Amino acid sequence: MEHTPCTTLDAIGVALESFEGQPDDFVLAISDTLQDPVGIVVAVITDKALAKGWCPASFEQRVGYRLYHFKLFSECLGDIL
16 A cells, blocks of 8 residues: 655644544554654644544554554553553
8 A cells, every 4th residue: 555644744633633434444654754853743643643532553664754553542541551
């Protein structure tokens, strides 16, 4: 499957906010140009995911981008408890 990486914070928000399915069916591609050492992009992703009742589950590094995977927040609680 081909993924078109998001290259702006706005595009990340639109991608997450507009998806209406289950988190298992969603993959968010983020360009490496957005990766930052402070973690601002990850904070934005997490904030948008939490607003949907999701949490980031994992990511895969690809050439030039990362694929972020998500799961329901209730499933994340089991990981930390």
